Amino acid sequence: MQVIKVVYEDLGLGLALRDAKNLGEAVPRTILKKVSRQTAEDAKRKIEAAGGSVTVTPRQAAPGPNRE
Numbered sequence: 001m002q003v004i005k006v007v008y009e010d011l012g013l014g015l016a017l018r019d020a021k022n023l024g025e026a027v028p029r030t031i032l033k034k035v036s037r038q039t040a041e042d043a044k045r046k047i048e049a050a051g052g053s054v055t056v057t058p059r060q061a062a063p064g065p066n067r068e
């Protein structure tokens with residue numbers, strides 16, 4: 001229940017309570033995408049403090065003209 005509260009109130013996703021509940025219960029699940037490292041670490045800290053577990057996956061560099 002605490003993780004749902006964090007998803008609903010603290011992460012600023014603008015979700016309805018029902019959506020936050022569904023997101024918090026449907027694990028593993030991606031909650032944030034394409035955010036700064038600081039935002040990801042802040043969210044991780046809040047979720048872990050509420051008793052959840054988090055994996056932060058670094059963004060892949062976009063392929064450019066000299067990359068395969």
